[in-house]
Amino acid sequence: MTPEQILPSPQRRQTYWHTALALAVLAAVVWLARRHWPMVETGAVRLAVADQGWLLVAGVATVATWPCSAFAQQGAVPDRLPPGRLVAAQFAASAANHVLPAGLGAGVVTLRFLMRCGIPFAGAATAIAVKGTAGGIVRGALIAMLVAVCPGVLLVPSLDARYLVAVCVAAVGALALLAGPLSDRCRRALTALRAYLGAVHARPVRAAALWGGSLAFVALHCVALVAVTRAVDLPLPPARVALLHLAASTVAALLPTPGGLGSLDVALALALTAAGAPAVAAASAVLGYRLLTVWLPLIPGLVVLGVLVRRGSL
Template identity: 50%
Template sequence: MKRCGLSTRRSATALAVKAAVGGTVRCLLGVALLVASPGTVRLSARVPHVMLLVPVAAAAVALTVVVSGRLRKAAVSALADVRDVHRSRARACALWGGSVAFALLHAGVVVAVVHALGLGLSTSHVLMAYLVASGAAALLPTPGGLGSLDAALALALTASGAPGHTAVSAVLGYRLLTGWLPMLPGLLVLGLLARRSAL
């Protein structure tokens, strides 16, 4: 992005906005799934206690931003960029629509792989497993979610009732279709961009 003329601050803000919108979209899709299929998740007595961690963590982050002058300036600048994006309907639709499409397409790949392996899990359980896993993986950001998403997704599928070794096979199939196979066209595009000095 810096080679395209964006400053370091604007580039970092763009990535932060993308991550925030992606997380928001996954939360909204999870809530919509729970409303449409209430039996997807069986709430236990521990869930309310775990859910208390969300507002506590949000309050801790907000307090840190307020106390730190540098972070406060960065947050104000990021909010200005977000408002600027939403002044254009086309840009707002691209941001939110792209995030929704990304989440649904990746969830669809997980569903297809799970059904191909015959795990016997319902589509709603697999969708919720992916949404929870991708949300949890965002707390430990790694390039492309490598490692963090894989472990979280295998754990979520196992918690949904899949055998451990088959859940790992499902994660490997998901990675094959969404990460490893797209590498070939990605390398070709990377070579083309490098040749045109875009990178």
């Protein structure tokens, strides 16, 4: 089967652009790492002698993120899913997400799992979209809350009112042009989505699982980073570290690198340093956080992925 038969031309071009951008980001990260290698090496040494108790807390928080992700995915599905296989699928999805760009791996794994559980393609795709939307809303609410608690940490650039007006006019014009061709399609999609959300939220247990699991997932990642900063004696308050993590991960999500590889590392290190952390401590904290959340679970996650494929669960 040729590549033309596997992907339509627009999707194939989009994949090429994503791959090229990911390679460019990774090349830039490698260049930065080589340029600042003494600082990275010193940070690694500092991590090796860090407080083991706090690192254990970070590890426990990381492990707890996968059941929380499974909890949120179950909340986005009206039907009951097998809990053990659901947690295993989320663990495997996190590993696949570190191999393929822009969350594609996690989406594909979860989609196949839901379809293997008897959910039609449209319902499975909607469930994934609902979970992602809930996670984005929770992340935005936490950022807003932490900005109020830690004023002045995030510096929002001031924009001329004329630029804002121009952007609004352009957006309204684009919507007006697309309103005719897409109105019926959008109306049908919104109607179907509203019906699906109604089915999910008609059961309070599902709604609690969706929103509670999404909140716990994001909060536990913040706890993991805070624990690592405590382990390496990084002198920043926990609330500020959590806010910087949420902001940096949001910015890094705009770049299609696998699992935020490179983009999240640089964004998080720069955010911690700009907030007043010593460069060596910031590098050590980022290394420890990424080691716990990406590199240590990667091989076991890929093994679980292979087992699920072999058993027909994916």
